[in-house]
Amino acid sequence: MRRYLIAANWKMHGSLEMVHKFAESFDQGVDLGAEVVVFPPVVYLGALQGLTSKYVQVGVQDVGVASAGAHTGEIAASMVKDVGGSWVIVGHSERRADQLEGDDLVAQKFAAVIAAGLSPIVCVGETLAQRKAGDAFAVVSKQLKAIIDLCGVSALAKGAIAYEPLWAIGTGLTATPEQAGQMHASIRDLVAGLDQDVASSVRIIYGGSVNPENAGLLFAQEEVDGALVGGASLQAPSFAAIVAAT
Numbered sequence: 532m533r534r535y536l537i538a539a540n541w542k543m544h545g546s547l548e549m550v551h552k553f554a555e556s557f558d559q560g561v562d563l564g565a566e567v568v569v570f571p572p573v574v575y576l577g578a579l580q581g582l583t584s585k586y587v588q589v590g591v592q593d594v595g596v597a598s599a600g601a602h603t604g605e606i607a608a609s610m611v612k613d614v615g616g617s618w619v620i621v622g623h624s625e626r627r628a629d630q631l632e633g634d635d636l637v638a639q640k641f642a643a644v645i646a647a648g649l650s651p652i653v654c655v656g657e658t659l660a661q662r663k664a665g666d667a668f669a670v671v672s673k674q675l676k677a678i679i680d681l682c683g684v685s686a687l688a689k690g691a692i693a694y695e696p697l698w699a700i701g702t703g704l705t706a707t708p709e710q711a712g713q714m715h716a717s718i719r720d721l722v723a724g725l726d727q728d729v730a731s732s733v734r735i736i737y738g739g740s741v742n743p744e745n746a747g748l749l750f751a752q753e754e755v756d757g758a759l760v761g762g763a764s765l766q767a768p769s770f771a772a773i774v775a776a777t
């Protein structure tokens with residue numbers, strides 16, 4: 532039985548004031564019934580962690596490949612672990628687009644996160660043009676294969692896969708529960724072709740305009756194990772409602 536994983540990706544949003552407000556109203560210090568991780572901008576990691584209970588894990592939205600050294604501006608996965616973070620997002624489509632991160636670099640970041648003993652969430656997803664051309668699964672499987680080739684299929688079980696169709700991110704256009712369910716099932720089949728145990732344990736979460744209204748229907752899909760939530764995670768009440776929908 533896979534436990535739901537609900538992740539809040541704040542992207543480049545937030546302030547100390549928001550961190551306080553969010554923690555006060557979101558975290559009641561009780562088990563939320565799902566694994567919950569919040570990814571604030573990295574500078575707010577410590578503040579958020581200091582204000583939340585053990586039921587709210589924290590993580591960062593990106594990490595460098597190297598473990599230390601002369602890499603100005605980079606953060607090592609081991610440093611994230613050092614300050615109490617437990618998860619790292621790798622390969623978010625905004626970084627793939629804005630920072631030109633390719634599949635190979637994303638796979639190296641995935642490996643660095645695993646090596647530090649943290650859990651990666653790797654984001655995969657197709658553009659609208661790719662979906663219309665019938666290439667959605669080919670794109671997603673190429674993104675995943677880069678990880679599997681470098682890290683081995685069993686590494687997937689140490690983290691989670693976020694299916695985030697690019698056309699659904701921040702657009703208000705959610706994949707239908709069926710579209711999400713189908714892609715998640717295809718991803719699980721791909722993994723099952725390599726390792727049945729990993730396929731049944733790895734969590735495949737959906738991201739792209741998830742909100743309190745659509746979350747329940749998405750989670751009703753057998754293959755949807757949670758959500759990576761952007762916009763609707765910035766306010767504690769809407770994020771809490773999404774967690775409650777599990």
Ligand code: PGA
Nearest residue numbers: 700701739740760761762
């Ligand atoms: P969104 O973002 O919920 O605002 O669409 C999701 C994401 O990019 O992770």
